[in-house]
Amino acid sequence: SASATRSSLAHASGIAAVTIVGSGIMGAGIAQVSAHHGKDVRLVDLSEENLARGKAAIEGSLKRVLKKEADVDAAVADVMARITFTSSMEEALKGSDLLVEAVYEDPETKRQIFGVAQQYADDECIFATNTSSLSVNSICNGVRPERFGGLHFFNPVPMLKLVEVIKTDETSDATADALREFAAEVGKEPIVCKDTPGFVVNRLLVPYLQSAVDMMERGDASKEDIDKAMKLGAGMPMGPFELLDVIGLDTAALIINSWVRTHGDTFNATPAIDKLVSDGKFGRKNGEGFYKY
């Protein structure tokens, strides 16, 4: 049925086929909204196990998004039919107009992926990274720099409307325009920003989250009361500790510690988060972070 697909299948961006590398929370979410809006999606990960986990996450989320459809299972199947799951970069990049890399925040891994992609992708294919904390330019590393940019989605991808389009000094206007257009086509609201640490959202959000942890550590208030305060007094949908557990404390620690290394004048460490991570408490994804799930 066409009803599950919200867009008119227009591809003014020039992007009809999109390859997403990494089937974790972000990659699966990007694949989901792209397929939901009529794109031909190829989701790549190393193992069958990772791909199966990504597939299950997409199906579960689509069931929630499409719960008002007359035939939910058919609507979900209609979207799923537009996603190819593969461990072959060569297969995934055949005829692809856009590559979105969404693997964990390790610059060397990301650079390797774009190096491999460069062998298989068409010359016109735009390369984008969903990094939330690393320099887009350092990930690009000279690989088709005019056609390279950041395309940063937010977690949970199906719910949050924003996409940050990050322009490096070398990203062409045509590339940035195509990325903006693509974001709109998959139901999002794009903004454009420069390649600075944290871009817009995380540059403002992460110090706020760190301040909340510091406040608790000082004993000024409990985490429960801080969460309650920010929800009821500042209209936040989640309190800072609830949100840290959603982001994942491992991810938060990676982001913070990389900024402490590269921009130590601007960002401080948060030892309480590092401690939880070393205790194996990553947040919602593995059952315990600041809270138990």
Ligand code: 3HC
């Ligand atoms: N998939 C599909 N539908 C979903 C969903 C998901 N993952 N999450 C929520 N929904 C929909 C469902 O329809 C759900 O109803 P259901 O439970 O009957 O299926 C409905 O939304 C309501 O959801 P909830 O009752 O769970 O809760 P909320 O109304 O609070 O919405 C939220 C959840 C959208 C996550 C909201 O709490 C929120 O916006 N929280 C803040 C998230 C945030 O700030 N994220 C940014 C993190 S920073 C980041 O991503 C950057 C990175 O680089 C670090």
